[in-house]
Amino acid sequence: MDMFLRNIDPIAVKKIDEIAKEKKISRQEFLKGQIETLAVFQEQKDCEAELERLIDRNIKMMERCAVAIETINGFIQDMTGEDEE
Numbered sequence: 001m002d003m004f005l006r007n008i009d010p011i012a013v014k015k016i017d018e019i020a021k022e023k024k025i026s027r028q029e030f031l032k033g034q035i036e037t038l039a040v041f042q043e044q045k046d047c048e049a050e051l052e053r054l055i056d057r058n059i060k061m062m063e064r065c066a067v068a069i070e071t072i073n074g075f076i077q078d079m080t081g082e083d084e085e
Helices: 010-022 027-080
Strands: none
Touching: 010 027
């Protein structure tokens, strides 16, 4: 698929050309890579945000489980007459 851009700042174009030249690739190759990276970047950010939410939910559930285990241990100790060490 082709894309056409207009009214790009000449200073920006010059900088793009310099970077492409340093990498020994054409402006078109450089910009194609940048656009494809940008497209994937947003998807990656969304995946990372979802992973962070999942981790937070797991941490909260683990905290609740720890409290429940402590409560059960307390009941067991009360029922068996054992003192905590």
